[in-house]
Amino acid sequence: MGKILVCLKRAVDYNVRIRVKPDGSGVITDGVKMSVNPFDEIALEEALRIREKGETDEVVVVSIGTDACQQQLRTGLAMGADRAIQVRTEHSLEPLDVARILVRIVETEKPDLILLGKQAIDGDNNQTGQMLAALWGRPQATFVSELKLSGTTATAVREVDAGLETIEFDLPAVITSDLRLNEPRYVKMPDIMKAKRKPLATTDLEELDITPETRIKVVKTDSPPARQKGKMVADAAELVAELKQRDLA
Amino acid sequence: MGRILIIAEHDGNELNPSTARCVSCAAEFSGLDCDIAVLAKDGQRICEQAATLDGVSNVVRVDNDANEHALAAIHAPQIAKLAEKYSHLFGPSTTFGKDLMPRVAALLGVAQVSDIMSVISHYSFQRPIFAGNAIVTVETPAQDKVVATVRTASYQAAAGGGSATIELRVLDVELPSHTRYRSTSGSNGGGRPDLQSASVVISGGRGLGSEKNFALIYQLADRLGAAVGASRAAVDAGYIANDHQVGQTGQIISPDLYIAIGISGAIQHITGIKDASTIVAINKDADAPIFEIADIGLVGDLFTIIPELELLL
Known part of the structure; x- marks a missing residue:
């Protein structure tokens, strides 16, 4: 039965130490390693596991961006996705427009489930899944660390500040993944070769009738104020003395 | 306006x-x-x-x-x-x-x-x-x-x-029935202050080594009236529940005093604590990144240091 759509964002690799450009115009991305946003990778892993359990027939990955994002789609195909869709654009899109685009894709693909990361590790917005669910008028389960499907409904465990919250909802729905949902598989060399032959379709904003807007203008980018390296103490007694001196003990 | x-x-x-x-x-x-x-x-x-x-x-x-x-x-x-x-x-x-x-x-x-x-x-x-x-x-x-x-x-x-x-206010809005709450399970901090409002937070990391050893953190926290936090590594390892996790995934906090014990200081953890007024780090590895941002650092074995602190505080 059915189909799962997984959204993959091309983002700066999580191991890269980000540096702000001296003129404050952004962060340095030239020559920086790019990867699939790690939360999206977890989302894809979950979709693949659902397919491996026989609870869905097809996993489709979608990415929005320049042709460079085909690299991330190919990674998704190598992990095991069946086919890929690229929405080609040169624009840097805000979450609301990303959600609008995804609604268009949903209208044609009609998936039972959309899985994506709870946030991308570049902009840290944590908005796209929720906005998509709102525009689509469907349930959302964010910060998910456990997901069970049963027919036309699903149950999700969400990692919330108070602990673990369980909700039940009707399908189709939008799921955003948290870190402990699973551990994504490693891609093997033969799978990378196989992925090259899997279908990758391309569409663009005009075809989808979407005109992107800049609603949030970034005026400048600064480095955060640095914390100074403090004082080293020799033992517990010295530590307590130091705390007392600062009125903290 | x-x-x-x-x-x-x-x-x-x-x-x-x-x-x-x-x-x-x-x-x-x-x-x-x-x-x-x-x-x-x-x-x-x-x-x-x-x-x-x-x-x-x-x-x-x-x-x-x-x-x-x-x-x-x-x-x-x-x-x-x-x-x-x-x-x-x-x-x-x-x-x-x-x-x-x-x-x-x-x-x-x-x-x-x-x-x-x-x-x-x-x-x-x-x-x-x-x-x-x-x-x-x-x-x-x-x-x-x-x-x-x-x-x-x-x-x-x-x-x-x-x-x-x-x-x-009474709102005339149609509400969906497609999403239903089931339950919440949380450790509720074990009766301790909550992470967001506590003035002192003591966190443990992978250095604790086991769920059992995490009791050391609880004891010290109770001594100081502190909330208990944890690094992602400690939560992933099952030492403590997710609602204690401090960091980018987890809670971002700003206590007066933050004591990180057995936490190396991954960037994701630092993100969650850098608004603390004073950060204390205790770790056996002198090269741990947590010392780069700590106000007071102590290199040593947490299993000897924690009991000493309990006596001194």
Whole structure:
């Protein structure tokens, strides 16, 4: 039965130490390693596991961006996705427009489930899944660390500040993944070769009738104020003395 | 001019301190009145608590059986309806606010500003990106409503002593039935102060080595009246429940004193603690990155140091 759509964002690799450009115009991305946003990778892993359990027939990955994002789609195909869709654009899109685009894709693909990361590790917005669910008028389960499907409904465990919250909802729905949902598989060399032959379709904003807007203008980018390296103490007694001196003990 | 609406976070019984922090953020908008919306099954008690926050004009009480548990799909259309009278809509950057506010923004057809850490003008803000490794200054269009989450660690809780009026509203909004709350299981901090409001937080990491050894952290925390936190590694290893996790995934906190024990200091963890006034690090590895940002560092074996601290404190 059915189909799962997984959204993959091309983002700066999580191991890269980000540096702000001296003129404050952004962060340095030239020559920086790019990867699939790690939360999206977890989302894809979950979709693949659902397919491996026989609870869905097809996993489709979608990415929005320049042709460079085909690299991330190919990674998704190598992990095991069946086919890929690229929405080609040169624009840097805000979450609301990303959600609008995804609604268009949903209208044609009609998936039972959309899985994506709870946030991308570049902009840290944590908005796209929720906005998509709102525009689509469907349930959302964010910060998910456990997901069970049963027919036309699903149950999700969400990692919330108070602990673990369980909700039940009707399908189709939008799921955003948290870190402990699973551990994504490693891609093997033969799978990378196989992925090259899997279908990758391309569409663009005009075809989808979407005109992107800049609603949030970034005026400048600064480095955060640095914390100074403090004082080293020799033992517990010295530590307590130091705390007392600062009125903290 | 405009008016600010803050969406209260609560558990049906108590107002979450994140709401009072949002009120402090709202106070930075000169000339704008600030209201609080309480969506609950029976909001009387929460509204009374919200009404005491200094700087709040009105508390808008929306009672509905469907509001017994905070589900974004149920709350969002009600807030979108309330939004008509407001120029700014804020929620805390907790899992509650992060879940809810983007859904509200999308229903209103506007962008959301995530994690406001400082207010420059009514339509200009600073927020962190790349796990706090860069800070952007953003501007939003003055003709649009501003929907935002407030980075709670950047603001102190507003003082009490206020006396806002409580206004009951009945909303004519159709609510979906496609999402149903089932249960919440949490450790509730084991009766200790909660991470967001505690003035002292003691966190343990992988260095503790086991769930059993984590008892050392609890004992020391009880000695100091502190909340207990943990690194992601400690939670992943099953030493402690997820609601104790401090860091980019987990909670971002700003206590007066933060003591990191057996935590190496991955960037994701540092993101969650760098607003603490004083950071103390105890780790056996002198090269651990946590020492780069700690105000007081102690290199040594935590299994000898913790008992010594218990005697000395």
